[in-house]
Amino acid sequence: MKNLLIISFLLLNINNLYSQYRTYNLTDLKNNLIKLEENSEVKLNQYNYYIKVKKGRTKINVRNTYDISKSLVIAQINEGEEYDVTKEAILEDNIFLINKSFWENEYWLNGRYKRNPRIKFIKGMKLNNIYLFSNGDYLADLIYNKDKETYSLRIPLSYVEKKSNSKWFYIALLEGWVLSDFCDILF
Numbered sequence: 779m780k781n782l783l784i785i786s787f788l789l790l791n792i793n794n795l796y797s798q799y800r801t802y803n804l805t806d807l808k809n810n811l812i813k814l815e816e817n818s819e820v821k822l823n824q825y826n827y828y829i830k831v832k833k834g835r836t837k838i839n840v841r842n843t844y845d846i847s848k849s850l851v852i853a854q855i856n857e858g859e860e861y862d863v864t865k866e867a868i869l870e871d872n873i874f875l876i877n878k879s880f881w882e883n884e885y886w887l888n889g890r891y892k893r894n895p896r897i898k899f900i901k902g903m904k905l906n907n908i909y910l911f912s913n914g915d916y917l918a919d920l921i922y923n924k925d926k927e928t929y930s931l932r933i934p935l936s937y938v939e940k941k942s943n944s945k946w947f948y949i950a951l952l953e954g955w956v957l958s959d960f961c962d963i964l965f
Contacts, residue, residue, distance in 0.1 A: 804930055865947075866946070872942055874916065875904055905918035915935050
């Protein structure tokens with residue numbers, strides 16, 4: 779009987795802990811987590827070479843700046859297309875990206891808690907305003923440029939890839955920047 783009471787107590791506390799994250803307002807939740815600092819250094823280089831979009835890559839966003847938090851999508855490029863690159867930006871920081879697409883139905887949309895509908899978060903999306911749970915999971919903002927909607931949600935550690943030193947190419951024709959991961963250098 780004593781063991782049953784202990785197990786019941788533990789299950790109740792675990793359930794309360796789990797539901798705490800669902801019922802907290804977003805500010806309260808962030809106050810109880812560890813904030814990841816975002817420090818970065820940018821190296822800009824002048825170059826003149828060609829790139830080709832990698833096979834199987836379509837609808838790759840071209841942005842008006844390499845600083846994603848301040849950028850807008852100005853164009854999209856697709857597999858096999860070739861472009862002249864005149865500048866290269868190397869960001870010496872940690873960028874956190876979703877490493878596989880997933881669906882989620884519990885999130886905060888522009889600060890308001892929502893339980894439905896399910897939203898698909900796509901591989902390659904950048905995590906912004908990142909907080910860390912004690913088990914390694916992340917609470918982060920994912921921003922859809924189209925509607926400027928900010929989705930704040932808990933993202934399991936296994937769904938996140940940490941990248942250091944990202945490289946961006948400036949495509950002169952489009953007057954915008956593309957992440958080097960999607961392209962091959964042709965020279």
